Amino acid sequence: MFDWGWVSNNITDEILPALIGHIYLSFVSVAIALLISLPIGILVSRYRKVYPPVTFITGLLFSIPSLALFALLVSVPGLGLGSTTVIIALVSYSLLVLIRNVVAGIDSVPEETRDAARGMGLTNRQILFRVELPLALPVIVAGIRIATVTIIGIATIGAYISGGGLGELIFTGISRNFPTRVIVGAVLATLLAVLADLTLLAVERYLRPWARTRRA
Amino acid sequence: MIEFRGVSKTYPGSSRPVVNDLSFEVFDGEICVLVGPSGCGKTTSMRMVNRLIEPSAGEILIDGEPNTAMSGTKLRRHIGYAIQQIGLFPHRTIADNIATVPQLLEWDKGRISARVEELLNLVGLDPDQYRDRYPAELSGGQQQRVGVARALAADPPVMLMDEPFGAVDPINRHRLQDEFLRIQGEIKKTIIFVTHDIDEAIKMGDRIAILQEGGILAQYDTPENILASPNSEFVSSFVGADRVLKRLSLLRVSDVELGPPNGDGLPRLSERMNLKDALSELIGAGVERGSVVSDKDAVRGTLSIETIQRLSHGAEQARGE
Ligand SMILES: Nc1ncnc2c1ncn2[C@@H]1O[C@H](COP(=O)(O)OP(=O)(O)OP(=O)(O)O)[C@@H](O)[C@H]1O
Ligand SMILES: [Mg+2]
Numbered sequence: 001m002f003d004w005g006w007v008s009n010n011i012t013d014e015i016l017p018a019l020i021g022h023i024y025l026s027f028v029s030v031a032i033a034l035l036i037s038l039p040i041g042i043l044v045s046r047y048r049k050v051y052p053p054v055t056f057i058t059g060l061l062f063s064i065p066s067l068a069l070f071a072l073l074v075s076v077p078g079l080g081l082g083s084t085t086v087i088i089a090l091v092s093y094s095l096l097v098l099i100r101n102v103v104a105g106i107d108s109v110p111e112e113t114r115d116a117a118r119g120m121g122l123t124n125r126q127i128l129f130r131v132e133l134p135l136a137l138p139v140i141v142a143g144i145r146i147a148t149v150t151i152i153g154i155a156t157i158g159a160y161i162s163g164g165g166l167g168e169l170i171f172t173g174i175s176r177n178f179p180t181r182v183i184v185g186a187v188l189a190t191l192l193a194v195l196a197d198l199t200l201l202a203v204e205r206y207l208r209p210w211a212r213t214r215r216a
Numbered sequence: 217m218i219e220f221r222g223v224s225k226t227y228p229g230s231s232r233p234v235v236n237d238l239s240f241e242v243f244d245g246e247i248c249v250l251v252g253p254s255g256c257g258k259t260t261s262m263r264m265v266n267r268l269i270e271p272s273a274g275e276i277l278i279d280g281e282p283n284t285a286m287s288g289t290k291l292r293r294h295i296g297y298a299i300q301q302i303g304l305f306p307h308r309t310i311a312d313n314i315a316t317v318p319q320l321l322e323w324d325k326g327r328i329s330a331r332v333e334e335l336l337n338l339v340g341l342d343p344d345q346y347r348d349r350y351p352a353e354l355s356g357g358q359q360q361r362v363g364v365a366r367a368l369a370a371d372p373p374v375m376l377m378d379e380p381f382g383a384v385d386p387i388n389r390h391r392l393q394d395e396f397l398r399i400q401g402e403i404k405k406t407i408i409f410v411t412h413d414i415d416e417a418i419k420m421g422d423r424i425a426i427l428q429e430g431g432i433l434a435q436y437d438t439p440e441n442i443l444a445s446p447n448s449e450f451v452s453s454f455v456g457a458d459r460v461l462k463r464l465s466l467l468r469v470s471d472v473e474l475g476p477p478n479g480d481g482l483p484r485l486s487e488r489m490n491l492k493d494a495l496s497e498l499i500g501a502g503v504e505r506g507s508v509v510s511d512k513d514a515v516r517g518t519l520s521i522e523t524i525q526r527l528s529h530g531a532e533q534a535r536g537e
Contacts, residue, residue, distance in 0.1 A: 116303025119268060119376075120317050120366075121293035134307050210307045210350035 003180040015169070019188055022165035025083060025155045026196075029090035030148050033098055036091070038140075041102025042128065051103070058096040066093070066154050070161050086163030090155060094147035101143025105136025138208045145200040152193040156185065166192075218242040218265060218374060218406060223274035225260050225431070235261050235431035237274070242423075245404040249421035251411055252454070257431030258410045262376050265408060266295045278374060293320055296367035296375035296405070300382035302359050304351040310336075310362055311347040317370040335365040338399060357388040364396065368403070378410045393419055414455055418443070418462055426451055440466055460528050465492035469508055472527065474517025482507040487516055495524050 007015065044051045064072075069089050079085045109132050117127045159167025166185040173181025218241070225235040235257040242248040250258040263269040265276055267288040276283045283291055304313050311332045318328045336343040339361040351359055360381060367375055381392045393416065400407070411417055417424050418439045426434045426442065428450050435442055435451045443463035446452035455462065470487040485494050485506040498506050498521050505520040 110301075110303070110306075112299065112301030112303035113305060114303075115268075115301075116297065116299060116363075117305070117316075119266065119292060119297035119299070119303075121289045121291070121320055122316075123289050126320075131305060135305075208307075210352060 001179060002183060003178075006178075006180050007184060015184060015188070018164070018166050018168050018185070019192070021083075021168070022152070022155055022189065022192065025086060025090065025158060025163060025165050026148060026152045026192075029087050029151050029155070030094060030144060032087065033091045033094035033147060034144065037095055037098035037102055040095075041099045041106065044099065044103050045106040045132075054099060055096070058092075058099060061092040062096040066157050067160070069093075070157065074161050081162040083158070083163045085161055086155065086158035086165075089158070090151045093154060094151055097146050097150070098140075098143050101139050101146075102136065105139030105143075106132050108139060109135045138204050141200060141204045141207060145197055145204065148196045148200060149193045152189060152196060156189050217244055217277075217279060218248075218408065219277040219280075220261075221275050221277065223261070223264060223271045223276060225257070225264065225269065226272045233272070233431060235264070235271075238431065238433055239274075240425055240433060240436045242406055242408060244406050246422035247400060247407045247409050247420055249409045249411060249417040249424045250427060251414060251417040251421075251424055252427035252434075253429065254412055256427040256429050258412070258427060259378055261427070261431065262378055262408050262410050265374075265376055266292045266297060268292075293317055293370065294372050294374070296370075296372040296377075298363050298367040298375070298377045298380045300379035302363040302383070304359055304362060304366070306351050309348050309350060310341075310354070313351065313362060314366045314369050316366060317372075321370055323370075331369060335368060338368075339365045340395060341365075357384045357392065360384055360392060361395075364399075368405075373406060375405045375407045377407060379412070380409075381416070382411070389416075396420070415462070418466065426454060428454075439463075461492050461495075464495060464524065464528065465490045467491045467527070469494050469519060470516075472519060472523060474508055474519055475505070475523070477507070477515045477517050478505075482518065484509050485519060486511070491524055491527070494519060495521065 040054060044054055061069075066089065069092070070085070073079055073085045073089055074081060076085075079088070113131060113135070114127060117131045122130065155163070155165050156167035156170055158165055159171045166189045169181045169185030169188075173179065173183075173185065220238045220240050223235060223238040224233050226233040234255075238261060240248075250261055252258055260269055264271050265278075265283065267283060305316070311329070314332045314335055315328045318331060323331070332347065333343045336346060341358060341361055346354070346358070346362075351362070354362065360383065364377075364380060367377070381389045381396075384392065397420065409420055411420070421439055423436065423438055424442055425436045428434045434454075435447050440463060442451065443455060443459045443466070446455055446459070452459065467490060468487070469485055469489050469491060472491065483497060483501045483503060483506045485497060485508050487508050487510050489497075494506065498504070498519075504522070505518050508516040508519050510516055
């Protein structure tokens with residue numbers, strides 16, 4: 001049922017490239033999504049009025065079934081098959097959770113902390129970079145965690161439109177009726193997700209040294 | 217000196233002013249307490265000084281200059297700011313919290329850490345023990361002390377304090393008040409101090425501005441004068457029916473002209489006691505007179521209930537004239 005021979009024969013020319021491709025897809029997607037979400041989240045925290053439309057649009061994107069979104073994007077002129085299209089889809093899936101966590105993170109800053117900062121003469125920019133974002137960071141990283149785990153899962157479907165990654169192993173495994181491929185792809189994708197989750201959890205903890213409470 | 221000149225504030229969307237044509241002066245090196253019932257515009261008045269709120273009319277001068285002469289952020293870096301909710305930065309150590317304004321003013325590192333150490337000592341926190349802690353690791357009272365130290369960090373001539381001891385229990389509050397008065401004795405800042413507690417106002421204030429609903433200045437004077445001669449129904453009910461006793465609490469036994477020593481069997485009163493406590497001792501002991509002694513137990517003279525009565529009554533009569 002499980003062909004160890006195939007695994008050892010194909011580790012360098014098929015399994016490893018698929019794994020690296022998968023990491024690349026996920027990492028680039030989360031990075032781009034974060035670059036979009038940070039300014040939007042900050043904007044929302046300043047102008048509450050834009051929150052409902054932002055939630056509506058990103059919520060809509062999030063709720064489109066992934067296979068349908070891939071198919072839809074492929075038909076967009078200029079995109080077609082390939083990893084760019086997959087990345088666009090993955091980015092659009094992560095926006096909702098990332099923006100939400102950026103906003104929640106900034107909202108979690110106590111009002112009196114902001115007031116004290118202003119009262120001592122910090123400029124708005126200094127308040128953002130020295131007070132709000134550092135305090136929001138653990139919540140933002142928690143959002144990155146959820147987005148990353150979600151994306152690592154959905155990225156496997158990207159192989160359907162030639163995006164590469166571990167999905168490649170799974171899809172060819174299915175079409176050639178060769179379960180070893182499917183299992184290797186699925187196990188690696190799962191491990192990758194768990195590993196990313198634990199790493200980001202550690203980062204989240206590390207970013208909150210002030211939360212340890214050693215009482216006087 | 218801080219001078220309010222016809223300052224009013226009406227918040228957007230409201231037709232009634234919450235601060236109404238406020239004019240008074242806060243003198244250099246004095247604590248001016250803004251006191252009054254909740255919602256009478258104390259915080260609003262105070263926050264117009266460092267322009268966290270802009271007045272709708274009038275102006276505020278600091279040392280003769282309108283406070284609009286420089287940008288709001290620059291102004292605020294030169295005015296100490298301490299609030300009831302403290303607002304310490306949870307993600308920064310105690311040392312970094314205190315260093316906030318010096319860092320904004322780009323002091324060099326050595327000067328900043330020396331200043332942090334000096335301030336921690338000043339507010340009674342051991343620098344070696346507390347410098348590197350985070351705010352969550354301190355008790356409420358300790359956080360208040362850090363808040364005050366942070367407001368003092370860049371040695372601003374002017375300080376704004378909004379119920380700075382409001383969030384601690386009464387025992388700690390008294391201790392913090394005493395400590396702060398001791399510190400103020402050394403640093404002599406010009407301070408606007410907001411409270412809704414008349415006892416705190418009497419204790420802390422060199423001068424008291426009593427505000428009433430609608431942000432109207434009801435009376436502005438020293439605690440002694442306000443207690444001796446409240447100028448309206450509102451003020452006399454705000455300071456309370458026990459204002460005669462409160463006024464006694466402002467005087468020390470050593471401030472009074474004592475009778476000749478006549479030691480035998482009289483209860484002893486420390487000359488550092490206030491008159492209210494001394495009166496309470498005498499009434500409690502069921503006697504007319506007590507023997508006043510110094511810290512070193514040297515007899516200074518005698519104090520009688522009659523003397524205290526005369527003092528209080530004199531003030532009452534002065535009010536009638
Ligand atoms: N940002 C604001 N917008 C509108 N109204 C406000 C605002 N801030 C305060 N007010 C109103 O102005 C009035 C005075 O408020 P302020 O905070 O100055 O009172 P205060 O004397 O400090 O009261 P307290 O003792 O409760 O702190 C209140 O009626 C309050 O509801
Ligand atoms: Mg207030």
